[in-house]
Amino acid sequence: xxxxxxxxxxxxxxxxxxxxxxxxxxxxxxxxxxxxxxxxxxxxxxxxxxxxxxxxxxxxxxxxxxxxxxxxxxxxxxxxxxxxxxxxxxxxxxxxxxxxxxxxxxxxxxxxxxxxxxxxxxxxxxxxxxxxxxxxxxxxxxxxxxxxxxxxxxxxxxxxxxxxxxxxxxxxxxxxxxxxxxxxxxxxxxxxxxxxxxxxxxxxxxxxxxxxxxxxxxxxxxxxxxxxxxxxxxxxxxxxxxxxxxxxxxxxxxxxxxxxxxxxxxxxxxxxxxxxxxxxxxxxxxxxxxxxxxxxxxxxxxxxxxxxxxxxxxxxxxxxxxxxxxxxxxxxxxxxxxxxxxxxxxxxxxxxxxxxxxxxxxxxxxxxxxxxxxxxxxxxxxxxxxxxxxxxxxxxxxxxxxxxxxxxxxxxxxxxxxxxxxxxxxxxxxxxxxxxxxxxxxxxxxxxxxxxxxxxxxxxxxxxxxxxxxxxxxxxxxxxxx
Ligand code: SF4
Ligand code: SF4
Numbered sequence: 001x002x003x004x005x006x007x008x009x010x011x012x013x014x015x016x017x018x019x020x021x022x023x024x025x026x027x028x029x030x031x032x033x034x035x036x037x038x039x040x041x042x043x044x045x046x047x048x049x050x051x052x053x054x055x056x057x058x059x060x061x062x063x064x065x066x067x068x069x070x071x072x073x074x075x076x077x078x079x080x081x082x083x084x085x086x087x088x089x090x091x092x093x094x095x096x097x098x099x100x101x102x103x104x105x106x107x108x109x110x111x112x113x114x115x116x117x118x119x120x121x122x123x124x125x126x127x128x129x130x131x132x133x134x135x136x137x138x139x140x141x142x143x144x145x146x147x148x149x150x151x152x153x154x155x156x157x158x159x160x161x162x163x164x165x166x167x168x169x170x171x172x173x174x175x176x177x178x179x180x181x182x183x184x185x186x187x188x189x190x191x192x193x194x195x196x197x198x199x200x201x202x203x204x205x206x207x208x209x210x211x212x213x214x215x216x217x218x219x220x221x222x223x224x225x226x227x228x229x230x231x232x233x234x235x236x237x238x239x240x241x242x243x244x245x246x247x248x249x250x251x252x253x254x255x256x257x258x259x260x261x262x263x264x265x266x267x268x269x270x271x272x273x274x275x276x277x278x279x280x281x282x283x284x285x286x287x288x289x290x291x292x293x294x295x296x297x298x299x300x301x302x303x304x305x306x307x308x309x310x311x312x313x314x315x316x317x318x319x320x321x322x323x324x325x326x327x328x329x330x331x332x333x334x335x336x337x338x339x340x341x342x343x344x345x346x347x348x349x350x351x352x353x354x355x356x357x358x359x360x361x362x363x364x365x366x367x368x369x370x371x372x373x374x375x376x377x378x379x380x381x382x383x384x385x386x387x388x389x390x391x392x393x394x395x396x397x398x399x400x401x402x403x404x405x406x407x408x409x410x411x412x413x414x415x416x417x418x419x420x421x422x423x424x425x426x427x428x429x430x431x432x433x434x435x436x437x438x439x440x441x442x443x444x445x446x447x448x449x450x451x452x453x454x455x456x457x458x459x460x461x462x463x464x465x466x467x468x469x470x471x472x473x474x475x476x477x478x479x480x481x482x
Pocket of ligand 1: 270272273274275276277278304305318
């Protein structure tokens with residue numbers, strides 16, 4: 001049965017999909033020169049991609065005289081305005097990565113590769129590079145002509161200026177990536193004086209060449225053949241997932257516009273075979289062949305087709321965001337009817353809750369108290385009992401803090417020895433102190449008495465931490481202690 005007959009017979013979308021071998025699969029053997037057209041989805045794409053301005057600008061934001069957001073790998077710290085996250089709190093970063101992965105999965109299960117089309121750095125950088133190419137070399141037709149032309153002065157000039165600007169953007173991308181990890185102004189100073197460390201040069205050159213090659217030369221080939229996300233997205237989508245889809249029922253049989261035939265009630269579908277949808281596609285996909293690996297869900301073909309439908313006086317939406325079930329006339333499920341989406345949302349909420357808990361319980365200082373085990377206590381000549389403790393004060397702020405040590409609970413009339421003056425906790429690390437607690441033997445009623453230590457900054461009372469532990473006393477000869 002041929003495909004046309006199959007469509008009539010089955011009325012299904014799958015029934016009209018062409019055989020794979022007939023598809024125009026982009027194998028990278030020719031450069032895609034996509035046409036740029038204004039439209040609703042192009043505008044959205046411009047806005048979402050402009051979020052990458054934050055990537056370039058945020059590292060220069062200062063807060064209290066320091067870089068507001070800094071992944072300080074050298075000192076194993078992450079600074080976020082007033083907050084400093086040390087390696088001890090790195091579990092929050094794991095939760096953040098889990099949350100981002102689940103958001104990506106949830107979005108994919110609902111709207112396919114919307115991330116690729118609107119937010120991915122590869123497609124964003126490629127889009128900007130192609131925009132520049134369009135400005136320098138002209139529209140797709142002019143670019144194809146220039147590619148085929150012999151090397152003359154005009155071609156050398158245009159190609160040189162294009163590649164020069166691409167390299168400049170790639171260089172700035174490498175610099176912008178690097179300054180998330182070191183002080184931005186210090187980095188520029190080291191860069192212009194050629195004083196970057198080896199790792200700095202390696203990072204910069206890797207990003208320079210990586211950006212230039214991937215966004216300028218490989219472009220859509222990265223999305224089609226190199227990106228692992230493109231490979232695994234198939235397991236996250238189903239026939240209810242919304243994606244750019246060509247309405248076969250409405251569009252076929254396609255053919256050049258023949259007004260007379262249409263007016264006479266001819267069998268022509270709404271697709272006038274103008275190829276605008278293919279010409280604007282940044283990955284060279286013909287969406288009329290059905291959903292394909294190369295489609296990054298950018299919606300640019302929707303804009304193109306809608307503009308054609310406007311011109312020929314047909315309703316918009318011949319290509320539209322729709323699920324395959326919807327195109328086949330099956331009832332669409334509501335969002336809450338997708339169990340998989342609920343699983344993703346559940347994991348997102350748990351990860352988000354963990355991060356919020358972590359941030360709200362982070363504290364500026366963390367106290368840990370380790371009682372001496374050998375011996376657990378010492379009997380003094382005056383009949384008092386003394387315990388030895390190691391105080392570990394982790395100071396997460398970016399300045400040294402002087403802390404006073406007190407204790408609650410414990411034994412009546414106990415005294416703390418070794419913390420008569422405030423202790424100096426160095427910033428960004430853990431500082432250890434040894435202290436003693438001495439208590440009159442006659443006041444000790446239990447072999448183990450709960451005691452809670454508290455440290456508090458003498459300069460900022462809000463910087464404080466507590467730790468519960470034990471005061472050990474004699475267990476068998478309590479009655480002998482006077
Ligand atoms: S833009 Fe629309 S009408 Fe033109 S070829 Fe594509 S689907 Fe057909
Ligand atoms: S087929 Fe349409 S939605 Fe898919 S990548 Fe091409 S232009 Fe974007």
